[in-house]
Amino acid sequence: MSVVDNQAAPWATVPPELQGEHGRELAIEMLRRMLRVRMFEEATIELFHAGELPAMVHLSIGQEAAIVGACLATGDSDYMTGNHRSHGHPIAKGAGMDRLMAELLGKATGICHGKGGSMHLADFSVGSLGESGIVGSAIPVATGAGLAARTLGEQRVCVCFFGDGAANEGVFHESLNLAAVWNLPVVYVCENNGYAVSVPAESLTSVPDIATRAVAYGIPGVAVDGQDVVAGYQAARTAVDRARRGDGPTLIEAKTYRFHEHAYGLRVKTAYRDAAEVAAWSDERDPVVLFERRLADWDLVDDAARRQVREETAAEVAAAVEFARTSPAPDPAEAYRDLYVTEEDAR
Amino acid sequence: MSVVDNQAAPWATVPPELQGEHGRELAIEMLRRMLRVRMFEEATIELFHAGELPAMVHLSIGQEAAIVGACLATGDSDYMTGNHRSHGHPIAKGAGMDRLMAELLGKATGICHGKGGSMHLADFSVGSLGESGIVGSAIPVATGAGLAARTLGEQRVCVCFFGDGAANEGVFHESLNLAAVWNLPVVYVCENNGYAVSVPAESLTSVPDIATRAVAYGIPGVAVDGQDVVAGYQAARTAVDRARRGDGPTLIEAKTYRFHEHAYGLRVKTAYRDAAEVAAWSDERDPVVLFERRLADWDLVDDAARRQVREETAAEVAAAVEFARTSPAPDPAEAYRDLYVTEEDAR
């Protein structure tokens, strides 16, 4: 198990992965996907205040680097599962934003026809196999996707995202043991944002680094700076390669922070984290800002190019909102479809 | 985490715990309780063949040292929970054998009035809070007993017994995390007998030493020779003292072996363990034989004294069998009692 210093700025020079033309493209893609997640979620905040969201949303703002880093280490045919805080994961995995946004508004054009909503996005076309509102509950499912890939002789891997709180669920333990003894191609990514709702990780989680728990399964455990998209990418890349080689699972812990309340709109009366702590992270450890600064420092992607990415992304998000807003509500009969595969379902 | 060499004979001289008059008494009690467990279970074999047992039984024969060592490290007011293989645990904890044996025969005088049977013994009078036929399922209960002791300001601890297979259950993980973060007075004793029914521990458990998993909870993990009652006692004593001091839980792994089939009477057609392996353990690593030999080598308890313990125990077991056999079957109405505490139940 190795733990990196969360506060370090490890990249004095351009990291090898981002060198060359392909590397620069990857860097731009990292920025683009982080911005997509960020702007998509900022748009949901507006929609919330406009009263257009049917329910509260759990935002990943602040956590984009870990999400994008891990997803970009996978290919299109690889799998992924998420949790209640997973608007960003399918986006980072490559899903189009229109149908995701429509899903958040409960529209007929939603990726789940309006039946899933914010906590249950899935886009099977990019390997996003779903998200669990029940904390931890998708960890076995991700493990099973790995089993299928292995049994079918495919080269796919599955990236399984969950939070620090979820690492205390029994299924975390059962699944990691299974993946370890069967050498399954699964990369477990714990986004440790320091809290499970109001409860600090240190008060109800027995180890400071969740990555330590890898020892219990005889698998690699790596803690990375979750605000550093390149660090997240590198750790995931190593884990994905290892999994693809048939060498089994890895547990990655990304130390990160959520900038907003547990759910947007939720009011917790008793303060459970310092305003100063929140400010320190949002002001100094914003993963998008940090990455943009580095891209500039490295002379890798200049202001104009970055501005272009921003503008393109803003346009995409605006289009997604427009698409969602103008989409019709689902036909009420939709509620009674998709419970079972029926004869009518095309095979 | 420390692992002892399972094959070593560590006691060249009398260990400190067994020195002096009190030490000698403890040694005799160790022998007596191991013999009680052994002879009690041998009696159940006879009852099985005589067709008097209503169901198969899971025998601890071969595993007595770990059980007795841990139980003797506790006091009468301490708690204990067991599993499907736990005739021996309440006996080691000090329960009378008559009502336990009557329970195995499903009699009215059984400790659970015939409602529990072999897999669900409990004797609250000695702190034995029950046994779970559902593998792993009593681990949270034991943890709760620890919570109660702590909250009520009592000095009690709870010893929680389970097998290697159970260490893969989610509740193992959840419970140890909870006990760790709350510093609960619980001693988790994993009797690693190398198999979960037909499955070797090494094939479906991710670590060679289950004690390693203590690392995931930041608590002490100790692996001991499970055939050595003194080693088991010492490890448990340390853990019990620690728990009583308020310093929290310990995970002890006793490396042991079951000499009989998973359940007595079960016929598994496909051999899953070598006859030679079974013979090596039963012939050379019998915890009762090993301890008797040491008592002799140390000149601590002579032949006559040991013979006396054997005879007394044999008589106790014979009396228990007699008690059980001559006890009446329960009144059928008993099946409808004890579902709830009712007004009639004395307070």
Added chain:
Amino acid sequence: MTTPQRERPRAEGGRAPGFLQAIRQAQYEEMHRDPTVILMGQDLRANVFGAAEGFLDEFGPERIRDLPLSEAASVGMAAGAAMAGLRPIVDLTVASFMFGAMDQFISQVAKSRYMYGGQARVPVVYRQALYYHGGTAAHHADRPYPMFMNVPGLKIILPSNGYDLKGLLKSAIRDDNPVLCFEDANLWGRRGRGGPEPEAEDHLVPIGSAAVRRSGTDVTIVGIGHGLVQSLEAATELEAEGISAEVVDPRTLVPMDWPTILESVRRTGRCVVVDPANRTCGAAGEIAAQLVEECFDALRGPVVRVTTDDVHVPFSPALERQIYPSKDKVVAAVRRALA
């Protein structure tokens, strides 16, 4: 199971506390009354759910505990603590989170006393909201009490107003058996969070006793949780048409107050059951089955169930509402029962 009580729902008089206030009062009073009562739940200390303000200061960290995301261990641990002398209250927050602890509920909470021949006492209360009809989608909106009704050894309360919630919860905390308290979140808002003064400390509603909320002669409507509100609304509407509906609130599902329900149906000869649970093997089905078995001769029409349709809870408001019981569905069911 006592004699039927004819109570008006207190909500009418404005004296009933809101749900959160009822919970707060019940837990506060009982924790003061009995030092062995402890309270555990996720995000309890920060009072995220709003019923535990000031509890940490008042009762201290040993008795007010946050729980980790470990539902199985939490449930079983509470049972173990109960067997060893505490009287824990566990706030599981949302009923959908019970599933992860199902083995502990069944194998340990419900079975221990019986299996051990009465040696164990398991005085523990599990509280959980039925968090449906709020856009939370399928993972938060289950109404799983019928599953637990299928498990012997548990008591189950499901009050329809704050007054009963307080009284039943207090009874539950004093009960020596495990009690599941389901709180229909659709009733939370009905009385404000800042309501009237705490009720008297001795306000207890006995477990196992139904209440007749409205007397009537033509049909009995049994309404569970929020279904009771819909039943009363339907009864009002039907009254205008000259149909006199009696409305019964079971309040407790296990043990069910059969005498009260049977007595009513024997009089009216017709019955509609309104139950927010899923239809198949739900609570409404149990009531219907009991009626056709125990008072067949008195029945003059079909027992009609108004339940949630057998689908999962969809996210979109455009989809969600229709799947639940509603006043209109109750009215239609009554017409069918009377046809």
Added chain:
Amino acid sequence: MTTPQRERPRAEGGRAPGFLQAIRQAQYEEMHRDPTVILMGQDLRANVFGAAEGFLDEFGPERIRDLPLSEAASVGMAAGAAMAGLRPIVDLTVASFMFGAMDQFISQVAKSRYMYGGQARVPVVYRQALYYHGGTAAHHADRPYPMFMNVPGLKIILPSNGYDLKGLLKSAIRDDNPVLCFEDANLWGRRGRGGPEPEAEDHLVPIGSAAVRRSGTDVTIVGIGHGLVQSLEAATELEAEGISAEVVDPRTLVPMDWPTILESVRRTGRCVVVDPANRTCGAAGEIAAQLVEECFDALRGPVVRVTTDDVHVPFSPALERQIYPSKDKVVAAVRRALA
């Protein structure tokens, strides 16, 4: 749900395989037919339960897997594997072990397809024995299918003989939906383990179709699992008294073949349901509720339930037998239904 089938139970003719043989045959044939079918279970490779002899050699270690003591992960993993292209069969051995996996069954297995708007297909079969009436006591003897009937999105089969077990299990393996297969262990012994030759590969029994096992005119007895055997025995006894009982075997509990059951009861006007599950919110209650709702006018007497009493399963044989349905209880229930 198809038209009623009037089949004689094959057990009579001696052609029905024993349960273990039926399982072996179904799994063997389907694994040969479709390479994406895999089989996982505790102690499977060593064939402890007797239905997987030679499978490891035949299908290899990738397709025949032992599972650790990790029921939740096992159940969810199989669902995930199904969503990613496999068709897993999971042998959970004993139904009581399902509780530890309840969240996975409900939140993942049953809900995924619906929540994701039909993107997921979850072709997975979970097999588990109802291991009651064998002195195993409360932790091994549950009959929890009613809980799962309360969960939309699952199919549930519960055959009463080896012939149906084989045909239903094969249908389940080919089904694109999750199917729970409950195997009543009290039927295991009825045909020897070494029985007749494997049935034809194309022997399929459709899911959702009941069978009328015996025609009659005075009363319909619906018998589930071993309850079907008791129903047939009771029918024989009643015949001697001149009472003509029709006996229906639902075979599938979800989707239930309502047309067949309703058609029968509409003819006989009386019904007894024999169900080894616990009484409250059990399968029998669902059937009774459906009858009183859907064919009230045809009913000429109470629908009487014969179920396991609402207690846990006690260990002692002196206590255990009485709590279950029996032929005598069925006979008495029919008398009550006819009174």
